[in-house]
Amino acid sequence: MKPLSGERGHESPVKVGLVFAMHQLIATFGVEIGAAILTFSSFSVLRPLNPRALTLHNASWILTELPYFPMQVLLGFWSGWWFARRCRWRSMLWVWVLPLLILCYALVAVPTLTPDAAPSVFATASPFSHYLGSGCSLKDQCVDQLLVTMPLYASVSYSLGALIGRVTHHMGRHEQQSAG
Numbered sequence: 001m002k003p004l005s006g007e008r009g010h011e012s013p014v015k016v017g018l019v020f021a022m023h024q025l026i027a028t029f030g031v032e033i034g035a036a037i038l039t040f041s042s043f044s045v046l047r048p049l050n051p052r053a054l055t056l057h058n059a060s061w062i063l064t065e066l067p068y069f070p071m072q073v074l075l076g077f078w079s080g081w082w083f084a085r086r087c088r089w090r091s092m093l094w095v096w097v098l099p100l101l102i103l104c105y106a107l108v109a110v111p112t113l114t115p116d117a118a119p120s121v122f123a124t125a126s127p128f129s130h131y132l133g134s135g136c137s138l139k140d141q142c143v144d145q146l147l148v149t150m151p152l153y154a155s156v157s158y159s160l161g162a163l164i165g166r167v168t169h170h171m172g173r174h175e176q177q178s179a180g
Contacts, residue, residue, distance in 0.1 A: 020091035023083070027095040027158035028151040031079060035071040039063055064138045069150045076154040080161025085169045092162035099152035106131055106148050113144045 043059040063071055084092055106113070107127045129135035131149050136142040 016091065019089050020094070023089065023092050023158075024095045024098060024155070026079065026083070027076060027092075027155040028099060031072050031076040031154040031158060032150065034079070035075045036063055038075065039071055064146060067134075069153050072150055072154045073157040076157035077161035080158035080163075081165035082161075084162035084165030088166055088169070093159050093166075096152065096155040096159045099148075099155045103131060103148050103152050106144070112136070112142065113147055114142050116141065 039059045039062060040056065043054045043056065047054040063069075080092060111127065112130065126135075131144060136144045138146065
């Protein structure tokens with residue numbers, strides 16, 4: 001008996017590992033690069049409408065200095081949803097684990113990844129403020145949140161998008177079978 005479409009039989013551990021690694025890269029670096037390309041492209045195309053507001057500096061600010069990295073979160077969610085409706089790998093739901101472990105390690109053991117940053121970076125109240133709050137900013141030459149926190153936010157949103165994509169795809173198939 002063949003597995004139903006979307007169900008996985010006994011896959012080799014190598015294949016499962018490679019698929020997970022692919023989704024991990026998409027959910028973190030792919031989302032980060034994709035958000036940059038989309039934001040800079042959009043600002044370039046729309047710049048004639050408002051040349052003062054739609055500058056490359058503002059595009060960079062949106063990508064790197066807005067709290068919680070909304071462009072990356074939105075693209076991560078959409079990407080997870082889109083891929084889940086097409087390939088439905090369970091590993092998509094778990095890509096947030098590795099970035100979370102990296103953040104936990106950084107919170108416990110790594111005061112900063114950028115020791116050459118401005119002195120104000122080291123005056124933060126706690127590692128939580130440094131990695132999750134306003135204690136590390138790109139304007140102070142501190143890239144810790146871009147390297148540690150943003151991949152976590154992007155991967156969590158990718159996994160949530162994948163979960164919703166799987167659920168809505170499954171519900172759509174169930175409704176079609178009931179109607180038929």
